[in-house]
Amino acid sequence: xxxxxxxxxxxxxxxxxxxxxxxxxxxxxxxxxxxxxxxxxxxxxxxxxxxxxxxxxxxxxxxxxxxxxxxxxxxxxxxxxxxxxxxxxxxxxxxxxxxxxxxxxxxxxxxxxxxxxxxxxxxxxxxxxxxxxxxxxxxxxxxxxxxxxxxxxxxxxxxxxxxxxxxxxxxxxxxxxxxxxxxxxxxxxxxxxxxxxxxxxxxxxxxxxxxxxxxxxxxxxxxxxxxxxxxxxxxxxxxxxxxxxxxxxxxxxxxxxxxxxxxxxxxxxxxxxxxxxxxxxxxxxxxxxxxxxxxxxxxxxxxxxxxxxxxxxxxxxxxxxxxxxxxxxxxxxxxxxxxx
Numbered sequence: 001x002x003x004x005x006x007x008x009x010x011x012x013x014x015x016x017x018x019x020x021x022x023x024x025x026x027x028x029x030x031x032x033x034x035x036x037x038x039x040x041x042x043x044x045x046x047x048x049x050x051x052x053x054x055x056x057x058x059x060x061x062x063x064x065x066x067x068x069x070x071x072x073x074x075x076x077x078x079x080x081x082x083x084x085x086x087x088x089x090x091x092x093x094x095x096x097x098x099x100x101x102x103x104x105x106x107x108x109x110x111x112x113x114x115x116x117x118x119x120x121x122x123x124x125x126x127x128x129x130x131x132x133x134x135x136x137x138x139x140x141x142x143x144x145x146x147x148x149x150x151x152x153x154x155x156x157x158x159x160x161x162x163x164x165x166x167x168x169x170x171x172x173x174x175x176x177x178x179x180x181x182x183x184x185x186x187x188x189x190x191x192x193x194x195x196x197x198x199x200x201x202x203x204x205x206x207x208x209x210x211x212x213x214x215x216x217x218x219x220x221x222x223x224x225x226x227x228x229x230x231x232x233x234x235x236x237x238x239x240x241x242x243x244x245x246x247x248x249x250x251x252x253x254x255x256x257x258x259x260x261x262x263x264x265x266x267x268x269x270x271x272x273x274x275x276x277x278x279x280x281x282x283x284x285x286x287x288x289x290x291x292x293x294x295x296x297x298x299x300x301x302x303x304x305x306x307x308x309x310x311x312x313x314x315x316x317x318x319x320x321x322x323x324x325x326x327x328x329x330x331x332x333x334x335x336x337x338x339x340x
Contacts, residue, residue: 010287012268015261017291020090020097021299022261026254027091028300034087035228042083042220044259049214052263053207062207068199072212075195076219082192083220085185092181094174097296098305102140102312103182105289107189108322109133122325129321136314139307141179200270213266286319 026032032040086104089095109130116122122130162180165173203209269285293312296302 008268009272009285012265013285013288014291015265015268016285016288017101017295019258019261019265020086020101020288020292021295022254022258023087023090024095024097024296024300027087028093028095030091034084034091035224037087038083038224039221039228040255041258041262042217042224044255045262046214046217046221048259048263049210049217053210053214057207062203062205062211064204064208065202068202068204068208068212071195071199071202072215073219075192075199075212076216078188078192078195079216079220080223082185082188084224085181085188089178089181089185092174092178094171095178095181096302097300098293098302098308098312099140099175100178100182101292101296102136102289102308102315103179104185104189105286105315105319106133106137106183106186107193108286108319110187110190111193111322122322124325125321126325129318129323129325131318132314132321133318136311136318139314140311142307196270206271209266209270213263213270217262286316286323289316289319 023037026037027034086100089100089104090097162176165176168176199212200209203212289312290309293305293309297305297309302308
């Protein structure tokens with residue numbers, strides 16, 4: 001269990017947290033445009049996957065189970081939205097890692113609400129998990145300690161403020177958008193997590209997993225290149241915001257690091273879906289929240305650690321409860337009845 005599940009999952013979560021830190025470093029201050037980052041990052045991951053696949057398996061196709069390609073394409077489609085939301089949040093002045101990472105990790109909470117709409121009621125652990133995640137998100141988004149009863153609903157104002165976004169002060173506008181993009185990413189992750197586990201379990205072998213991951217990153221790269229249009233080729237990274245000593249190697253190093261980390265987390269995490277329950281994988285993956293928060297504070301000197309770390313811990317505990325309750329696994333079985 002330690003060698004086949006716990007160790008690779010722990011290393012994989014460190015990779016996920018590091019990717020979030022790299023994304024923030026690249027996008028903060030407008031050093032590189034979001035579409036440039038997405039195309040270069042996933043393009044490098046596609047190249048690495050291709051080299052690995054061809055060197056190990058050549059041009060041979062794996063034997064996969066029924067529904068593999070359907071789940072793989074669905075996962076790719078959802079990830080186009082998820083990764084776009086992630087970079088939009090990281091590119092904002094207030095899109096700090098210690099703020100966006102816990103919110104983006106609230107996918108289990110959205111999964112529970114989706115399960116309710118499909119008639120799958122959570123157990124006691126699931127209900128506790130939702131309450132813990134809600135508490136963590138409220139602490140995370142409080143601007144100040146509430147003094148009156150109606151101020152406990154303060155965090156919800158971030159969504160309401162979208163209606164008068166242009167009238168907000170720059171910091172409030174940036175934080176509101178960062179929160180909303182992060183919530184949109186978590187909502188998309190509801191389906192992404194389900195399709196992710198489906199295509200991995202139907203892959204049949206490591207060869208199938210790597211082929212599916214190669215197709216996913218290739219679709220992401222092509223999609224973002226098409227969305228960017230001709231302007232992508234005419235735009236250039238803004239190296240004026242990068243220290244002079246790092247300019248010659250900055251973009252290449254960041255792109256290669258992202259591609260290698262994406263490939264590494266696939267090799268480390270995806271095979272564990274076949275070795276243990278989806279609930280256990282989802283539980284241990286939430287450790288990436290704590291790694292990301294600590295990394296954001298230590299590397300970028302992000303403030304509000306006294307508030308954000310306890311909030312992240314509550315969200316992690318909530319995700320653990322929901323995963324152990326089995327809601328994601330039951331919902332994964334449920335959506336297969338809809339043709340997936």
